[in-house]
Amino acid sequence: MQLTLGPILFDWKREEILRFYDEVADMPVDRVYIGEVICAKRKGLGFNDIEAVGKRLMDTGKEIVVSTLAVVTDEEELSLVRGALNLPFLVEANDMSVFNMTLNKGSKTYANKEIVAGPHITSYNVPSIELLNKYGVKRVVFPVELSRDSIAYNIVNTGVEGEVFVHGKIPLAFSWRCYTSRAYDLNKSSCRYHCSDFPDGMVVKTLKGEPVFTVNGTSVLSALTYTLIEFVDDLKKIGVTALRISPQYRGTSKIVDTFRKMVKGEIGHEEGVEAVTSDNEGGLCNGWYHGIAGKEYRRATG
Amino acid sequence: MKKIEIVSPAGNLASLRVAVDNGADVVYASFNDATNARNFEGLNFTYETLVRGIEYAHIKGKKVYIAINTFPQMDSYPQWFSAVDKAVDADVDAVIIGNIGIMKYARETYPDINIHLSVQASASNYESINFYKREFGIKRVVLPRVLTIDEMKMIKERTDVEIEVFVLGGLCINIEGRCYLSSFITGSSTNTDGACSPSRFVRFINEGERMKITLNDTVLNDLGPAETSPYPTSCKGRYVRPDGRKEYIMEEPESLNVIELIPRLIDAGVDALKIEGRQRTKAYVGTVTSVVREVVDSYYRNPQDFVMKQEWLDRTNANFEGGKLTFGCYLEK
Numbered sequence: 001m002q003l004t005l006g007p008i009l010f011d012w013k014r015e016e017i018l019r020f021y022d023e024v025a026d027m028p029v030d031r032v033y034i035g036e037v038i039c040a041k042r043k044g045l046g047f048n049d050i051e052a053v054g055k056r057l058m059d060t061g062k063e064i065v066v067s068t069l070a071v072v073t074d075e076e077e078l079s080l081v082r083g084a085l086n087l088p089f090l091v092e093a094n095d096m097s098v099f100n101m102t103l104n105k106g107s108k109t110y111a112n113k114e115i116v117a118g119p120h121i122t123s124y125n126v127p128s129i130e131l132l133n134k135y136g137v138k139r140v141v142f143p144v145e146l147s148r149d150s151i152a153y154n155i156v157n158t159g160v161e162g163e164v165f166v167h168g169k170i171p172l173a174f175s176w177r178c179y180t181s182r183a184y185d186l187n188k189s190s191c192r193y194h195c196s197d198f199p200d201g202m203v204v205k206t207l208k209g210e211p212v213f214t215v216n217g218t219s220v221l222s223a224l225t226y227t228l229i230e231f232v233d234d235l236k237k238i239g240v241t242a243l244r245i246s247p248q249y250r251g252t253s254k255i256v257d258t259f260r261k262m263v264k265g266e267i268g269h270e271e272g273v274e275a276v277t278s279d280n281e282g283g284l285c286n287g288w289y290h291g292i293a294g295k296e297y298r299r300a301t302g
Numbered sequence: 303m304k305k306i307e308i309v310s311p312a313g314n315l316a317s318l319r320v321a322v323d324n325g326a327d328v329v330y331a332s333f334n335d336a337t338n339a340r341n342f343e344g345l346n347f348t349y350e351t352l353v354r355g356i357e358y359a360h361i362k363g364k365k366v367y368i369a370i371n372t373f374p375q376m377d378s379y380p381q382w383f384s385a386v387d388k389a390v391d392a393d394v395d396a397v398i399i400g401n402i403g404i405m406k407y408a409r410e411t412y413p414d415i416n417i418h419l420s421v422q423a424s425a426s427n428y429e430s431i432n433f434y435k436r437e438f439g440i441k442r443v444v445l446p447r448v449l450t451i452d453e454m455k456m457i458k459e460r461t462d463v464e465i466e467v468f469v470l471g472g473l474c475i476n477i478e479g480r481c482y483l484s485s486f487i488t489g490s491s492t493n494t495d496g497a498c499s500p501s502r503f504v505r506f507i508n509e510g511e512r513m514k515i516t517l518n519d520t521v522l523n524d525l526g527p528a529e530t531s532p533y534p535t536s537c538k539g540r541y542v543r544p545d546g547r548k549e550y551i552m553e554e555p556e557s558l559n560v561i562e563l564i565p566r567l568i569d570a571g572v573d574a575l576k577i578e579g580r581q582r583t584k585a586y587v588g589t590v591t592s593v594v595r596e597v598v599d600s601y602y603r604n605p606q607d608f609v610m611k612q613e614w615l616d617r618t619n620a621n622f623e624g625g626k627l628t629f630g631c632y633l634e635k
């Protein structure tokens with residue numbers, strides 16, 4: 001079972017990101033996804049940075065994948081997708097534009113490039129995954145709302161390498177509108193980079209006072225942390241081969257260690273839940289895995 | 303120059319007839335099951351009513367498109383394949399598809415049918431659109447509501463796929479096909495069940511003069527006596543920010559109305575204008591279709607001297623029950 005580190009979904013400063021990946025070098029993860037998924041305006045890492053960080057992490061034995069933007073609407077954003085493809089790493093496609101670039105028969109540039117279908121590609125079913133496979137996709141990160149049964153069905157019937165989002169605030173929606181700027185009476189065009197004031201996003205609560213969503217620029221995530229810490233064995237049983245942990249501002253290393261120990265069978269459920277809960281402010285959820293509302297949380301039984 | 307097409311919604315046969323009679327070039331509809339993104343109780347067509355609807359439209363020289371635009375899971379996809387079969391058998395003029403697996407089936411089984419890419423596929427740039435063109439020979443794309451008119455124009459310049467854009471109706475503030483808000487709160491989602499924020503999860507709770515709205519027990523709003531709300535979805539809810547302010551953090555309760563921008567959409571090369579609302583009444587469908595028809599015809603008759611009539615705005619606005627209207631991101635993001 002591989003452990004992977006998803007792309008950083010929040011707007012951290014360049015130095016912070018570089019420091020984070022220095023720590024990642026020592027984390028027991030097999031694969032690291034690097035790159036901006038949310039917003040082209042964020043200044044985090046440039047392509048030179050990504051290449052340098054990626055190569056350094058490769059030297060520690062990790063696989064490197066560059067993640068692409070989820071929503072691509074203009075030439076600037078398309079150029080970021082092309083830039084990701086030009087790097088000497090695997091690519092995680094989060095928008096179908098990637099496939100037009102890699103399959104373009106006139107160009108040999110990206111021939112044989114292995115593509116990971118990211119969580120924002122609609123890999124819901126067998127016919128879709130079989131097609132993606134034809135387009136050079138060996139691994140699929142399943143859409144977050146898929147249940148255990150649906151994931152299992154897709155793996156059994158396609159043989160695809162299945163990666164599942166197992167820990168972190170879970171991405172729920174993308175917009176043209178920047179919700180963080182909106183909170184400051186600004187819009188995306190007049191953005192003043194307020195995202196960087198919220199390194200784990202801006203949590204909003206319901207009128208009843210329950211944390212519900214995390215506003216993160218043009219995206220919305222859950223306020224609760226989605227976790228499948230108790231279902232590592234179960235995921236293995238249904239043929240999942242990689243577990244994705246989504247980076248958080250503090251404590252990612254501890255989360256990774258906990259999942260690693262769980263994979264190795266060194267700790268039990270109680271200890272696992274305790275470890276991932278201790279630094280957690282907003283509570284846990286994992287309903288989608290069980291085929292119910294994502295916001296719900298179920299413990300393992302027995 | 304080919305005239306822009308007006309594409310009106312119909313959730314039943316009566317609405318389809320009203321749309322045709324009020325100037326729609328095309329009516330789009332769907333089957334009454336999970337194969338479409340407006341899978342509401344009592345809405346949409348059986349095969350038999352669809353056949354009658356298509357006959358009616360074709361006699362009047364109009365077209366019918368069928369939306370098969372959700373994402374099947376596990377062993378359910380034969381139902382989606384069968385929806386394609388039924389649509390073709392009923393002689394539809396195009397199928398609107400969102401999922402690549404279903405699209406592949408449609409193209410391989412029926413090499414000659416018109417396939418339109420549904421908004422649920424969220425193809426928002428020419429590279430994505432040209433991918434679907436090359437792989438599935440799509441004729442048209444319905445653009446997600448995340449683009450400015452300038453961006454639509456740029457897309458049009460880089461593809462020979464026709465572009466269809468929304469002109470009126472409910473507004474998804476989050477890009478279609480990748481929004482899990484309803485799924486997160488209720489377990490039921492547009493992508494998989496064809497319904498966002500299903501009514502069985504909605505509660506309106508009266509508390510004195512105020513009304514609280516919940517979705518599967520998550521509080522979405524708390525309205526004062528003078529406040530109104532459109533159909534409650536998570537994106538139009540009111541939430542508490544870290545500074546304590548209670549705000550519509552994603553979107554005010556508002557609907558899209560860009561009929562004033564129709565001349566600019568036509569000049570940008572848009573091929574079709576789509577009116578949202580298969581779940582709306584036939585009165586709504588009739589009124590808004592006739593307004594859009596008048597605006598379009600008036601502009602083509604005399605582009606230089608075109609003036610937006612207040613009457614057109616009044617007639618459309620009356621259908622949004624006093625709710626706020628917005629241009630979305632058509633002018634600026």
